[in-house]
Amino acid sequence: MMKKIILLMIFVCIMNFGGCAFLNNMHYISADNILSDVENEKPEDKVQDPLEIKISAVGDIMVHGPQLRAQYNQNKEEYNFKNNFQFVKPYISQADIALCNLETTFGGVNKGYSSFPKFNTPDSLGEAIKDAGFDAVITANNHTIDSGGKGVFRTIKELKKLGLDVVGTKENEACENFIVKKVKNVKFGIIAYTYETPKWGNHKTLNSLIVPKEVESCINTFNYANVDEDLKKMKKEIQRMREQGVEVIIFYLHWGNEYHREPNKYQKKIAQYLTDVGVDIIFGSHPHVLQPIEFMENENRKKKTLVVYSMGNFLSNQRYEILKNRYTEDGIILNITLLKDFEKNLITIKEVAYVPTWVHKYFKNGRKVYEIIPLNDALDNPTIYHLLNKDSLWRAKNSKNNTTILIESETNEKIYQTPPISNAENNKITGNM
Template sequence: MKMRWISMLFLCVILLSACNNSIRPKAVPAANMGEDASIDEISHESVTSPKPIEIQITAVGDVMVHGPQLKAQYDRISGQFDFHNNFQFIKPYIESADLALLNLETTFGGEEKGYSSFPRFNSPDSLAEALKTAGFDVAVTANNHTIDTGMDGVVRTLEVLQAQGFKTIGTRKSVEESRFLIEDVQGIKVGITAYTYETPAYGKNKTINALIMPSVLEPLINSFRFDRWKEDLSQIKSTIDAMRVAGAEIIVFYLHWGEEFQRSPNQSQKQIAQDLNAHGVDIIFGSHPHVLQPIEWIKHPDHDHQTLVVYSLGNFLSNQRYEILKNRYTEDGMLVHIKIQKDLVSNGTVISHVGYQPTWVHKYVRGGKRIFEILPLPQALQNPQVFHLSSSDAQHRAKLSYHNTTSLLQQELPGSMPFSGPKRKVHKNDIE
């Protein structure tokens, strides 16, 4: 009878310990359980398998600075440009990521070139500092505005970003530098690279946005042409192989592709995604259309590898608005949150969750000055005064943006597609 009582007591302790583990917040590691942790709980954890590592990757789309934004962010008193307020409401959601990425669709060519917007973007260096303060880690510099300020602008853009602590992908200062990054994020090696489409060649010269790319610059920009994709794919495949050799456990691509203002991917995007899937790419983030496009898993018919494709992340920050383009969808953006888990026993790495968070650029006038603020939705709609949504028109437009995004992305997204480990529980995509 005594032995049975002891056995039941021991079982209760084990069950209690397991329950405590299941509800402990992710941010509180076992080593910080505090003085109330029991000896039984500590000893139980010491003999079980180690918990999987989990990280979160967050990605956003195009960051652009148009003329009205330049005027709005200029402080007449200090004579400086300040972009911090653009990100004040979205910052907590970026900072929560272990790795946050953006597409920089402008250049830092320097004040002496004159700040400008479309068709050739040149933004103040202070934008880089504001983006870093907002919590971003990696900046994509390969897009159709990469050479807007010439070769020296390509190099200077990298220098400005790197001086702020950014890692950069898509362009490089010399051929000795790698075309990709391997980021060790809490023990998970994430390989990241970026490529942009080219426009038709001018004679023997490559072009981007119809601007001739100096021959010395060609090998410094990761690019491809839609009409010669199969040829360019061989070079891209060598980059993928090199990432694997360098230890990448997952491979992330940013691709500047697609058709502007189209909410559906075209056939070229679908073909490129399938080809990259065949070569083992795990996640694709798309930019350039300036509107959101669907998210889906794709699978090659000849093998089981699956790739998560975000066809277009839309605009994150811009002045592309309904009043100008008669297109409301250019105001819609999103943060895509992808959680990655690594099993420390099998070393298998999987996507454990995929979520998205709609955003909307709120433009309004306060004290005679234009204000641009990126708002997290639906949080801003739930607390309009806190997020400066004071007018009924602004609230209507924010609601419309939220509806546009959620109606486009209301599909089942399995949150567990394996890279090299067992499948895990499937989650429905949700708004975080």
């Protein structure tokens, strides 16, 4: 009671000394209004700021005989491939999702490490891929069964041990043919298929090797001779992904003709079909050279799909000296920025850019060294990137020139090169998804 009397006396004093004028000049909200606003506000009324997600993708990672010998440390009696990726690691590791095509197998040391025509590579290549910043590895290609059926399953096991997602092959028939990966609260569906070679009787073949029955249902494959039927199977997988709430679908395809710098009719047909049934991004591998990039419209012209027909070799020993083809030394890192607008519930492609890469092979202390170099950075600082002679410097410049002409002159919308990693300002391309 006494407290109420004191408060009343204070209020009267304030009013007598012009307190009302003071209060009337203030901007205030009553406690009743604040509580009312909070109580009436619904969670769905809060609009989240647009969200960016960065995707990076590369082409074929292969290990030929000279690479095996170059990466072996005789003193430690071990293989280490980490130096191959040291200069591109800053680009790969900054992505929210980074993907690559593993065109070899991890069949184990007891099987004997080998190169073409049957690849079996030390498990430490997986460690280098993980260290470089990759998140998902495509394992469906024409070399998937090079180590036999057991090699298929062992490759999956070794990659998963490292915390890498595996796409294109699976551990058993009951598993899905795709993976669903949540990134920044956005669901991605990632799937991969490889072409088959002609059947041997009732048996499927890859690279003319009979696919063992125990793994036949564990490898995503399609056959050019029955492509229409196989496309229907792909459509069902896409529908299943959408049913699971997938918002963005990425499709890797091992397709096309080796060493051809233009897509063939099957690539065009498959790309158009997948565009029409709702795939958002298509990444291609297998030709071992770069092929153009295209924004393909669906049948209603209401949506565009980004189609990268071939990203070339990311790491290999396919060189001019061997194949008389300089283009097999070239690759790219595709950098895609997606933008999710929560207010419109819409995801679009905000930016598409690329980093021209080149496999630099040179000698140091009598040993071969292989390094994937980002060409814009390397040509700005040749010494740092070990471009120490005229031949290497010329080949690096030539590679960049060849890549630039192919990508930028044949793409139906403007695409820019990602500036060197030290330059934070990125060029932009806008497309619809």
